[in-house]
Amino acid sequence: MTGNKGxxxxxxxxxxxxxxxxxxxxxxxxxxxxxxxxxAQTISAVLEEEPDLIILDVMLPDMNxxxxxxxxxxxxxxxxxxxxxxxxxxxxxxxxLTVGGDDYVTKPFSLDEIIARIKAILRRxxxxxxxxxxxxxxxxxxxxxxxxxxxxxxxxxxxxxxKLLRYLMLNPNRVLSKAQILDHVWEYDFNGDAGIVExxxxxxxxxxxxxxxxPIIQTKRGFGYMLKASKV
Numbered sequence: 001m002t003g004n005k006g007x008x009x010x011x012x013x014x015x016x017x018x019x020x021x022x023x024x025x026x027x028x029x030x031x032x033x034x035x036x037x038x039x040a041q042t043i044s045a046v047l048e049e050e051p052d053l054i055i056l057d058v059m060l061p062d063m064n065x066x067x068x069x070x071x072x073x074x075x076x077x078x079x080x081x082x083x084x085x086x087x088x089x090x091x092x093x094x095x096x097l098t099v100g101g102d103d104y105v106t107k108p109f110s111l112d113e114i115i116a117r118i119k120a121i122l123r124r125x126x127x128x129x130x131x132x133x134x135x136x137x138x139x140x141x142x143x144x145x146x147x148x149x150x151x152x153x154x155x156x157x158x159x160x161x162x163k164l165l166r167y168l169m170l171n172p173n174r175v176l177s178k179a180q181i182l183d184h185v186w187e188y189d190f191n192g193d194a195g196i197v198e199x200x201x202x203x204x205x206x207x208x209x210x211x212x213x214x215p216i217i218q219t220k221r222g223f224g225y226m227l228k229a230s231k232v
Contacts, residue, residue, distance in 0.1 A: 069081055171227070175223045
């Protein structure tokens with residue numbers, strides 16, 4: 001992987017313009033980047049030099065991204081895979097998560113979103129000491145001791161409330177759909193009841209809103225939920 005000493009990303013897409021765009025942007029964001037254009041090259045690249053994360057297009061000329069993922073997972077490759085899907089298709093997303101993918105982004109995508117997803121995935125998978133403390137706006141969370149503070153006040157949370165708040169805090173100012181929350185917090189493959197998400201968002205709000213002037217968890221109707229954190 002050429003360039004930076006940050007986490008190593010392998011980009012897999014058969015469109016040269018997308019490969020170039022992602023390569024340039026991710027290098028600028030501090031990642032080490034390599035790019036290939038088909039499934040066979042992906043498997044070779046992973047064997048040569050294990051990347052920390054793969055951005056994998058679902059539609060490839062030789063084999064689809066799901067087949068590539070199955071092969072890599074069966075060979076023992078455990079690093080995260082972020083799928084690029086051409087359409088906002090629930091079937092594709094379910095298939096991607098079923099075969100061992102970690103997240104998905106729909107084309108056309110924003111570079112900010114891709115970088116945010118990569119950072120959130122790596123945060124979950126590469127446990128570094130300095131990452132034990134997460135801060136988002138007035139909230140501080142210690143992932144080791146499970147202590148949560150809001151504006152300096154300790155907040156008591158159940159284990160599920162903690163996991164939900166952690167996911168929101170790792171993705172501040174980004175709308176997360178109920179399906180994404182179910183998958184990451186409850187680890188359901190889209191078979192779960194989305195109502196449970198609404199219930200736990202409501203529990204969290206009750207505990208957090210009493211310590212803030214405005215609701216920190218916002219509902220974006222028709223889209224999902226967002227933890228509002230002022231940008232420093």
